[in-house]
Amino acid sequence: MSIEQNYDVKFVAALALREKQIQQNYRPIIAVHKWFARRPGTLFRALLLSEFAGKAVEETYYRAHSLEGITIADPFMGGGTPLLEANRIGCNVVGTDINPMAAWVVREEIEGIDLKAYARAAEELLNHLSQEVGYLYKTRCPITGRKDADAKYFLWVKTGHCRKCRREFDLFPGYVLAENARHPAYVLVCPSCGELNEVDDPHRPGVCRCRTPLTAEGPVHRNRCACPHCGHINSSPFHGDGPPSHRLFAIEYYNSDLKDKPGRLFKKPDRDDLARITEAESQWRRLKPSFVPEDAIPEGDESSRLHRWGYQRFRDLFNTRQLLGLETTARLIARVKDLRLRRALATNFSDLLRYQNMLCRYDMMALKSLDVFSIHGFPVGYVQVESNLLGIRNGNALPVGSGGFINIVEKYTKAKRYCTEPFEVAFRGKRKITVPVRGEWIGERNPERPEATERQVDIRCASATDVALRASSLDAVLTDPPYFGMVQYGELMHFCYVWLRKLMGENFPGLEFVTTRHADELTGNETAERGLEHFAEGLAKVYGRMARALKPGAPLVFTYHHNQQDAYLAVGMAILDAGLTCSASLPCPAEMGGSIHIHGTGSSILDTVFVCRQSGTTPRSWLFADAAGLAAIMSDELEDLRAAGMKPTVGDIRCIALGHITRMATWRLKSAWNPKLATQEKFAILRKAMNGIAPADAVMKRLEKMDVPVATVSGSLFDEDETEIFADAVAF
Ligand SMILES: C[S@@+](CC[C@H](N)C(=O)[O-])C[C@H]1O[C@@H](n2cnc3c(N)ncnc32)[C@H](O)[C@@H]1O
16 A cells, blocks of 8 residues: 555645645644745645555544654755654654755754743743843834834835935835725825825825825836936936945834724834934944854855845845844843753744845735745845834734744744644634644654654755665655755855854854855756756756665655756656656645745646655556547546645646656656766657657647536545556556
């Protein structure tokens, strides 16, 4: 019994799809620290149980499991999703990642912590922080006159200097600060006096109290901006050399006295608000910082954008109040004696950074801060948001707003509590039910159940191309490798790492590397001149090592998607070079449809799960010879995905097709495959095989002609007898 028999596309897709809408509600553990491109935990749980629990996945999914003695490896562990799922059901785990930040995060996720002691330490830190810098995050409520309302978000606009008249001007791409989804009206900034105006229709906004006509359109268009003082058309960069300058133009604040007032509270900064900035600056000048890194931002596919904006050092990405607040926080953390607690707080600090920098943007609809990593890059906008460093609690002690230390502590606490009290989420109709899975836990040992067997957890920061594992020691490899050039892990995590390393010290175990960048990172990267060959050869080495470490017939399972066919050549080559056969290619939603980096790009949210083995069986019905054969398989899968609640796009369907075509190409080529050929020759052979079987476009045309139903399919498909399907299996 195995994945090929027990996995169910519809059942798992429904879980994964829901998880990816709000992943923290399904897998709170991910809140220990940001990692990129985390695949759904539900998917990996389903894969593990399909392989090892011996029954159809629906029957085993919500039960507790204790699979002692099974060892699972993930060579590209990142934030650790597959490893955490394996560890939770009792397996031993071996994980590697080339990025020291990944190893740090996974250790933090798995290692137990005394949550009461953590809560005390976090509260103490917050109290001290509040005493030292809390007053910088207060503001006067213009409605009630209350002087100590909490500033939730400070909104800053970039400013430029006119090349002609030398005067400063604001760089507003638009004057809408808030839309009317979470607030009763639109909020527009007056271009002349800066007053905030509430209007019903942004297309007919009327005039400000100062009599200036309001407008939603800002002066910046396509990197050009007319100077409001002399009319000269300036082009970017507008600020000359060095990092851009900003002007505080609005504050969203919280006043518990007005908790029943609908919508949000906005104000134009008053004299005191501006004085707080000056105060932060003079405090900063008096301070000799010990924990603010001086590291330069290196060139990179993502990071060079920062250079183009004039940012040269990581510290340039923070305003003075943020630097002061972060230095103060770091000093307080450095004083914590208990090493486990210090590490936890330092992890919180590192995660907090993504909200405490001047690359964060304000979501005008949701009215919240979008952290720097809400897309997989370093987006620079004209309007930036600074969150309250401490965070805010309402009368019920619940966090208000996002991006403060309180928010991070709350999420971390939930994450660590989940380690000892894991759960799954089920649906009865539309009703969501949390199902505790008693008996499962995440960690090496369970302090609440000392009798429980200890699990081996082997976390390494190393290139998986070099990792040494004993032959026939693994029961499965479950991984989600980099998807060629989609995410620049090393470049992005460098942003947090320089601070974490400064805080904990460069000799601290796990932080010895100077940077998170590495020439052997298996990602396409133009700046580092890493192309598809580098990726394919590296992936092939890793899969080769994994294949040797797997027990006979044990699976190497990995997820993948890409919108370019060539990116699948690397996958095909790695499978074949490792001497593996792909016995299944299963579609599963793995990204969030509304996610900012996916939205509107036509990218796929679907992964193909490739199941590969040295020997095993595959259902004959999964083999196909041409586009028509593949379209028939896919129309069933698409029905399953729709029944699971997904609406596959053209991009999704193409990715499913490419997954199957890669599987079939490797199936056909395996007997005559020569791993010694040059990479480009292998690519040519694979490309020819893939196109010969079914060009993706031909499959798309076939599917277009077929009447693939859009409505939910009937239940009959899921009543099919699995063993009957497997009566006609092909051995390899
Ligand atoms: C898609 S991510 C994994 C995401 C992860 N499964 C999770 O849940 O967060 C791929 C990972 O591969 C790592 N990686 C890239 N090249 C590597 C190499 N040569 N050896 C080990 N890890 C590598 C990256 O640092 C990244 O963390």
